[in-house]
Every structure is written in C-alpha cells, then in structure tokens.
Amino acid sequence: MQVSHFLSTKSPATIWIPRSLDLPHHGRTPPISVVRVPTSAVAAPPKIQKIHSMPPEKAEVFKSLENWAAKNVLPLLKPVEDCWQPQTFLPDPSLPIADFTEQVKALRERTAELPDEYFVVLVGDMITEDALPTYQTMINTLDGVKDETGASPSVWASWTRAWTAEENRHGDLLRTFLYLSGRVDMLQIEKTVQYLIGSGMDPGTENNPYLGFVYTSFQERATFVSHGNTARLAKDGGDPVLARICGTIAADEKRHEHAYSRIVEKLLEVDPTGAMMAIADMMKKRITMPAHMMFDGKDPRLFEHFSAVAQRMGVYTADDYADILEALIARWKLEKMEGLTGEGRQAQQFVCGLAPRIRKLQERADERAKKMKAHGVKFSWIFNKEVALV
Ligand SMILES: [Fe+2]
Numbered sequence: 246m247q248v249s250h251f252l253s254t255k256s257p258a259t260i261w262i263p264r265s266l267d268l269p270h271h272g273r274t275p276p277i278s279v280v281r282v283p284t285s286a287v288a289a290p291p292k293i294q295k296i297h298s299m300p301p302e303k304a305e306v307f308k309s310l311e312n313w314a315a316k317n318v319l320p321l322l323k324p325v326e327d328c329w330q331p332q333t334f335l336p337d338p339s340l341p342i343a344d345f346t347e348q349v350k351a352l353r354e355r356t357a358e359l360p361d362e363y364f365v366v367l368v369g370d371m372i373t374e375d376a377l378p379t380y381q382t383m384i385n386t387l388d389g390v391k392d393e394t395g396a397s398p399s400v401w402a403s404w405t406r407a408w409t410a411e412e413n414r415h416g417d418l419l420r421t422f423l424y425l426s427g428r429v430d431m432l433q434i435e436k437t438v439q440y441l442i443g444s445g446m447d448p449g450t451e452n453n454p455y456l457g458f459v460y461t462s463f464q465e466r467a468t469f470v471s472h473g474n475t476a477r478l479a480k481d482g483g484d485p486v487l488a489r490i491c492g493t494i495a496a497d498e499k500r501h502e503h504a505y506s507r508i509v510e511k512l513l514e515v516d517p518t519g520a521m522m523a524i525a526d527m528m529k530k531r532i533t534m535p536a537h538m539m540f541d542g543k544d545p546r547l548f549e550h551f552s553a554v555a556q557r558m559g560v561y562t563a564d565d566y567a568d569i570l571e572a573l574i575a576r577w578k579l580e581k582m583e584g585l586t587g588e589g590r591q592a593q594q595f596v597c598g599l600a601p602r603i604r605k606l607q608e609r610a611d612e613r614a615k616k617m618k619a620h621g622v623k624f625s626w627i628f629n630k631e632v633a634l635v
C-alpha cells in the first residue's frame with residue numbers, strides 16, 4: 246500500500262488548466278484498491294488516490310516488449326563516456342585559486358543583466374530537477390516495469406536507472422551555477438528541495454505504466470520547452486554560457502521525450518484502445534507538474550506563484566501545454582487511428598478535441614487577467630525581492 250504524507254500546506258497544482266474538461270465516463274477497469282491521502286496538513290479534504298489500475302494480465306505486454314525496448318529504447322541513452330558533465334560548463338576548481346576566482350567573476354559578470362524574475366524561473370526549474378529521487382520512485386511504482394531489486398537486469402529497470410543518472414546531471418549543473426552566481430538565496434532553495442522531496446508528487450499514474458509513460462512523454466517535452474526558453478532568455482540577456490547550459494539540458498530532455506513517446510507509440514500499436522484510453526485518462530486529469538508540491542517554509546502558494554512568473558516570462562505557458570498535446574497527437578497519429586473499440590473512439594475524440602478547448606478557456610482567463618490590477622509577490626529564493634505576477 247502506498248503511504249504518502251505531505252509536510253506543508255500548499256495550493257493545488259496548476260493555476261490555469263480548467264477543471265471542466267471532463268471525459269465522459271467510459272467504464273475503465275476499476276482499480277484494485279483505493280487509498281485516501283490527505284492533500285494538506287490542514288484543512289483540505291483527503292484526496293482519493295487510485296492504485297494498481299492496470300489489470301495484472303497487461304503486465305505481460307511489457308514483458309513481451311523487453312526485446313523491442315532493448316533495440317528501440319535503450320539506444321536512446323548516451324554512453325557515460327560520451328555524456329557532458331556539470332563540470333564541463335563550470336569554473337574549474339582545480340585551477341590556481343586566482344584563476345578559479347577569475348572564472349567565477351566572469352560568470353557573475355555575465356549574469357549581471359539577467360532580471361530577478363529570470364532567476365525565479367531558473368530556481369524553480371532547478372528545484373524541479375533536484376527532486377529527482379521522487380521521479381525515480383514514481384517510475385518504480387509502475388507495475389510490470391519497476392526495478393524489482395535496485396539492480397534488476399530487466400530492460401525497463403536498466404532504462405530507468407540510466408535515465409535517472411542522465412537526469413541527475415541537470416539539477417547538479419543548475420544548482421552549482423546558481424550557487425556561484427550569488428544571485429539567489431541558497432539556504433531557501435535547499436529548504437525548498439528538502440520540503441519537496443519529503444512531499445513527493447501525485448501525478449495520478451496509479452502504478453499503471455500505460456499512464457506512467459504518457460505522463461513522462463508529456464513531461465519530458467514540457468521540460469524541453471521550459472529549458473529551451475530559459476536558454477533563449479539567457480542568450481538575449483547576455484549570458485551565452487548559461488544559454489548553452491540550458492540548451493544542453495533541453496537536448497537531453499528531447500532525447501528522453503523521444504524514448505518515452507516511442508514506448509507509447511508501441512503501446513498504441515499492440516493495444517490501441519488501452520493506450521488511447523490511457524492518454525485520455527491522463528489528459529482528463531490534467532498533467533500535473535512534477536514540482537507541484539513545492540514549498541519554502543514561507544509561501545503556501547509558492548508553486549502557483551512560480552508558475553505565474555514562468556507564464557508571464559513565456560518560459561512555460563498554457564499555450565505550451567496545448568502545443569505539447571498537439572505535438573504528441575501528431576507524433577502518435579491519434580487522429581487517424583483505427584481499430585479502436587467504442588470506448589477507444591470516445592477517448593480519441595476527447596483527446597483530439599482538447600487542445601482548442603484549452604486555448605479558448607485560456608483566452609478567457611487572459612482577458613480576466615488583463616482586467617486585474619498589477620501585483621507582485623516576494624520570493625524567498627531571491628532574498629525576498631518582489632517580482633510582478635500580472
Ligand atoms: Fe531534467
């Protein structure tokens with residue numbers, strides 16, 4: 246049984262995707278068990294978490310795909326010797342102290358023109374990467390693909406460990422860069438990371454690898470978009486090294502997106518209705534951002550505020566959410582898919598009609614936002630300086 250407790254009081258995950266996008270009930274196999282979990286230490290009612298929603302016989306699908314995954318998924322990893330490491334982009338501590346200091350000074354000079362709001366977004370991205378233990382845990386909750394021992398020779402487990410090892414460089418690199426920049430309050434950032442890992446995440450994947458791989462396909466693309474945009478802003482703001490850092494991380498995310506999307510593509514081939522319904526299920530729930538439970542010990546609406554700054558700066562927006570959905574629909578050729586059952590066709594219709602609905606609702610939200618008075622919020626990550634939200 247899953248046990249989850251949340252250490253802080255936080256608001257719900259997303260601020261902009263409306264809750265009214267309901268998929269008509271399509272009679273999915275009911276979950277084997279259901280757990281009630283508190284969503285906050287204080288008032289909110291407990292949320293129901295479904296677990297083990299994949300019928301056990303479907304675990305065979307993943308067993309039968311091991312050879313395929315060895316040939317088509319594992320090659321998307323890079324050999325360690327060919328990988329960049331954080332040190333590739335950072336001042337070299339093995340240099341004499343004066344030269345090392347010179348490199349740190351140059352780093353600080355390059356970041357001098359970047360605005361505080363940029364650092365809010367970069368810190369939020371770094372914290373998201375740094376909660377990697379949670380993501381590895383989440384993938385290892387998935388029935389049929391989890392790492393049973395910690396060093397399981399199964400293809401799925403090998404992928405997950407090597408993926409984690411690649412991802413681990415992202416948080417390390419951003420963290421060290423931010424530390425050297427002197428622009429951010431590391432103590433507050435470190436606290437936020439500790440809170441976040443302690444809180445976990447609730448992506449609604451129900452131990453179900455169909456749902457899990459839809460989630461990771463979406464998320465890898467979302468991080469690709471977000472790091473790509475922080476790269477662009479760093480370049481425009483006069484820091485080509487930081488631009489290269491964010492761009493290089495974005496390239497990793499793209500490769501990972503490719504791997505996870507390829508898995509879903511294969512599931513659509515071997516089990517079209519099952520895979521289509523999993524996509525609809527995740528989209529109906531909305532894709533929750535992995536760091537949606539972030540908290541710094543001060544701001545109970547920290548994630549909402551961070552998301553608003555990311556939206557305002559164009560780093561990750563509601564339009565991006567709709568774009569990602571459309572890109573996945575195109576990649577998986579969902580509109581043209583045939584051979585679906587009635588339930589499958591219903592799910593297909595829902596998924597393929599969703600992006601325009603999201604855009605329309607967002608337009609209305611934007612109109613409302615325009616009428617709001619400009620206001621800002623203080624972020625502990627940047628020494629309590631205020632950043633505009635609207
Ligand atoms: Fe990453």
Ligand SMILES: [Fe+2]
Binds near residue numbers: 412464501
């Ligand atoms: Fe990633």
